[in-house]
Amino acid sequence: MLLINNLSFSRNDNIIFQNLNLSLINRSITQIRGKNGSGKTTFINVVLNFLESKTGEIFWEGKNIKKNIFNFYNKTTFIMDHNTCTRKMTVLDNINFWSRLSSSKLSKDEISLLLETFNIQKYQNTKTMYLSSGEIRKLELLRLILEQKKLWILDEPYNHLDDLSIEILNQTFIDHINKDGVILFTSHLKPSIDNLEVVDL
Amino acid sequence: MILIQKIFLFFKREAKLFYSNIADLFSNILFFFLSIFIFVFALGADEQLLRNVGMGIIWSLLLLSSTLSLRKFYEDDFNNSVIKIIHMGGISYELIVFLKIMSHFFFVQIPFLASIPIACVFFNLPINEVYYLILTFIIGSFILSCLGSISASMNLLNKTNFSIGSLIVLLFFIPVIIFSIGTNNSESDFNSLISLLLGIALIFLGISPWSSAAFIKLALRNK
DSSP, rough: OOEEEEEEETTTTTTEEEEEEEEOTTTEEEEEOTTTTSSSHHHHHHHSSSOOOOOEEEEETEEEETTTTHHHHTTTTEESSOSSSSTBBHHHHOOOOOOHHHHOOOOOOHHHHHHHHHHHHGGTTTTTSOHHHHHHHHHHHHHHHHTTTTTEEEEEETTOOOOOHHHHHHHHHHHHHHHHHHHEEEEOOOOOOTEEEEEEE | HHHHHHHHHHHHHHHHHHTTTTTHHHHHHHHHHHHHHHHHHHSSSSSHHHHHHHHHHHHHHHHHHHHTTTTTHHHHHHTTTTHHHHHHHTEEEHHHHHHHHHHHHIIIIIHHHHHHHHHHHHHTOOHHHHHHHHHHOOOOOOOHHHHHHHHHHHHHTTOOOHHHHHHHHHHHHHHHHHHHHTTTTTTTHHHHHHHHHHHHHHHHHHHHHHHHHHHHHHHHHHH
């Protein structure tokens, strides 16, 4: 479980958020909701230690994440609000890179099945620069299943997705929670997921 | 063991990117040869004159044409945050910088080596000077990769003016040029000059991973 204790962050004397407490237990899904520019992405970056917080600590399974940051990263999948696939590599090359980087145990058949569910199988050998932004987004979200980590942190996962993909994504979230996972995501939308905890920023 | 696999994975990705960007390399080499032609035509057909100035001109043009590619050093990976993904995969920023320097050395600088003997033909250089040139270029290009990593990481947030980055490389490269050209001089001791060059290479190999990693962290924080 992830415990966020008394977290505050300010940029140039401009307080983004202050004294934030949050505890994400296993089998829970939490949404950070807020209007544009309210600091959702900044909050995610502070949680992942890419930005230095002003006060407060973050604990993962009882240990301060700063003590062993790679131990925390090893259990985390982070989907950013922009695309991280390499534009000049093909879809399959990108997937192979991600799965080997995270030492994933998924077999080739499972990966092609995944591509089929997201309906991007026909682009396997196309360079990602020729895909539409919705398709690239779906490719990004494949990393969730590919990396098989316990904690999922997502920044605006619903961007560019069509209705069917949003449904599949919500179903994937529910499956992950049922498998003892933890999910934290930001969005300004109101997705229809049962037992969703909402934190307003 | 897993770390070694990840290092190989990194090089494999770099190799793939290199093959998809191979036109960049060819344009750099083309720039190198065209500027050599311009020098040869501008100096005239005096064989002795060309032979005297040849090594200096080849060295400075090699330097200029390899600085052309330095801008791309971290830019793509930084802009689409692949650097963050690789870092979360368990590789520290320092190691990323070191691997990036090595891959730049292998994939960008080493192909230039093949073009040096051809360039030497235009200046009618004697064969022992060609050997010296190739030997000093192997060490010098490694120093160039280290320097390029520092200047490229300093310029990650600078979207408009990259010439400042090239200035740093050119400034710090002056001693390398002095020692490399010195090997050609019959009065100077060849072995001691090579040791000096190797010393400079080791200094920059020590400095650049830490400093570049610090600049990358700073840039990610202010992105």
